[in-house]
Amino acid sequence: MTPTRRRTLKVLGATLGASAFAYAMEPLQAFTNNLTLDEFLQGHFRELTPEALAAAIARLEAETREKHGREVTIRADLPIEGVEFGYALNLSICVGCRKCAEACHIENNHDRASNNSYIRVFEMKQGSMDFENGHADYEHAVPAQDKFYLPVQCQQCDNPPCTKVCPVEATWQEPDGIVVVDYNWCIGCRYCEAACPYHARRFNWTAPEIASEDINPNQGYLSNRIRPQGVVEKCTFCLHRTRRGELPACLEACPTGARVFGNLLDPNSEIRWVLANKRVFVLKEELGTRPRFFYFFDK
Amino acid sequence: MSLRVLVLMLPLSATGCGPDDVPRSFASQRGSASGEVEINVPAKLYSIESDRLDPLGRPIRIACATCHSTKESAVVPQSPADLQDFHMGLAFDHGSNRCASCHVSEPRRAPELRLADGTHVPMTEAMQLCAQCHGPQYRDYKAGAHGGMSGSWDLSRGNRRRNNCVDCHDPHVPRTPAVQPAARMRDRLPVAVPPAEEAAR
Numbered sequence: 001m002t003p004t005r006r007r008t009l010k011v012l013g014a015t016l017g018a019s020a021f022a023y024a025m026e027p028l029q030a031f032t033n034n035l036t037l038d039e040f041l042q043g044h045f046r047e048l049t050p051e052a053l054a055a056a057i058a059r060l061e062a063e064t065r066e067k068h069g070r071e072v073t074i075r076a077d078l079p080i081e082g083v084e085f086g087y088a089l090n091l092s093i094c095v096g097c098r099k100c101a102e103a104c105h106i107e108n109n110h111d112r113a114s115n116n117s118y119i120r121v122f123e124m125k126q127g128s129m130d131f132e133n134g135h136a137d138y139e140h141a142v143p144a145q146d147k148f149y150l151p152v153q154c155q156q157c158d159n160p161p162c163t164k165v166c167p168v169e170a171t172w173q174e175p176d177g178i179v180v181v182d183y184n185w186c187i188g189c190r191y192c193e194a195a196c197p198y199h200a201r202r203f204n205w206t207a208p209e210i211a212s213e214d215i216n217p218n219q220g221y222l223s224n225r226i227r228p229q230g231v232v233e234k235c236t237f238c239l240h241r242t243r244r245g246e247l248p249a250c251l252e253a254c255p256t257g258a259r260v261f262g263n264l265l266d267p268n269s270e271i272r273w274v275l276a277n278k279r280v281f282v283l284k285e286e287l288g289t290r291p292r293f294f295y296f297f298d299k
Numbered sequence: 300m301s302l303r304v305l306v307l308m309l310p311l312s313a314t315g316c317g318p319d320d321v322p323r324s325f326a327s328q329r330g331s332a333s334g335e336v337e338i339n340v341p342a343k344l345y346s347i348e349s350d351r352l353d354p355l356g357r358p359i360r361i362a363c364a365t366c367h368s369t370k371e372s373a374v375v376p377q378s379p380a381d382l383q384d385f386h387m388g389l390a391f392d393h394g395s396n397r398c399a400s401c402h403v404s405e406p407r408r409a410p411e412l413r414l415a416d417g418t419h420v421p422m423t424e425a426m427q428l429c430a431q432c433h434g435p436q437y438r439d440y441k442a443g444a445h446g447g448m449s450g451s452w453d454l455s456r457g458n459r460r461r462n463n464c465v466d467c468h469d470p471h472v473p474r475t476p477a478v479q480p481a482a483r484m485r486d487r488l489p490v491a492v493p494p495a496e497e498a499a500r
Contacts, residue, residue, distance in 0.1 A: 088444075098482075138483070143477065245451045246450070247450065269452075277442070278444070
């Protein structure tokens with residue numbers, strides 16, 4: 001074969017093309033290094049057979065053991081029939097101490113460096129419900145003069161805007177009203193984060209870092225198991241606790257007793273007493289999201 | 300409101316519970332549930348801190364009855380300023396109440412509380428006393444909407460533990476003191492400085 005101008009250009013072009021392709025595909029290499037074949041092939045949570053779910057849970061538990069050096073139990077508790085969870089918060093009592101946010105941080109295995117939490121406590125000007133005047137970054141002693149404190153977490157809307165925008169149906173509402181995310185199905189587009197009027201969703205910019213002794217080993221598949229990088233997460237009313245009859249961690253941590261939790265479908269529950277006897281309101285009612293999280297003032 | 304009172308014979312603590320101050324609990328007033336609600340009985344209702352420390356550095360508590368059931372007590376004073384030998388340094392800021400508005404001390408008896416109608420109740424029944432003036436709070440408490448709880452959200456699924464009034468409120472200085480909040484979240488939003496704090500800088 002004699003080297004002709006035509007052949008040389010062909011070879012040169014093919015080499016350049018191949019290296020450009022390899023360079024473009026390089027990030028995928030790093031991505032697939034973190035992704036096992038089983039994980040890649042795993043189906044949507046709601047389509048998993050009991051065997052596939054058990055296998056997925058066993059794999060996640062093994063991964064936690066390997067990556068974080070901690071034995072954990074991941075459960076996929078089902079919604080309880082006849083139960084729809086509701087939450088109420090007494091704004092006359094809340095002092096803004098952020099103990100709820102701290103308990104959430106610990107209970108839900110949040111990234112320690114960012115001090116992430118599903119609860120953001122706003123310091124609001126008394127007499128105003130305008131979030132423009134609210135600040136969640138206060139550092140002074142609380143309660144401050146002429147302020148009230150408004151903790152905001154997922155409102156578990158009955159008409160959730162966040163689930164509708166998900167292009168892959170990785171987030172949905174469960175029969176007990178809790179909006180959940182399948183962390184293994186989420187593609188991290190953050191549409192839901194943008195759609196939420198309450199700023200209740202969080203994005204895992206990095207893989208959460210937690211010391212193994214700080215990990216809460218009581219985990220739920222749809223709630224507080226350690227999230228991978230690049231997925232969205234949110235408050236689930238601690239469904240790994242509440243679906244077993246326990247109270248959410250934020251309620252137990254509240255030192256002032258401002259929080260009330262219970263079954264909206266049980267006419268004798270504490271939450272129903274609050275709805276019947278207090279002047280409750282919801283945040284951004286005009287948006288028609290129909291939250292299951294209610295606020296009230298005593299006076 | 301009817302309140303079915305169950306008396307739970309819990310192990311008596313070493314700090315000297317007498318027969319008068321047995322920890323109590325009440326079952327759900329709503330009937331359907333089987334779980335029990337237990338109300339805390341904090342140690343300050345039957346004992347007092349002394350100036351001595353135990354080997355772990357905690358103040359040793361002395362049961363009220365240790366002194367009051369053996370000695371003749373002085374007349375209950377008007378205000379803490381009148382105290383001369385015992386209970387010195389007691390802060391008091393709770394309306395226009397006098398010591399005797401709530402306390403009785405009869406010779407050689409454990410100290411008791413006096414309700415508005417003159418009935419004497421043991422110290423551990425302090426909630427009855429608080430409820431006389433703070434009715435709305437007591438109503439909310441009984442409905443599970445005040446005071447917080449831990450355990451189960453549904454009494455048919457488990458038990459529940461409730462705070463006592465005096466767990467959160469110091470009966471002598473009931474106003475909650477200011478606290479430093481837990482650390483804030485360091486998310487990727489820029490920190491907005493409230494205008495008031497900006498002006499102070």
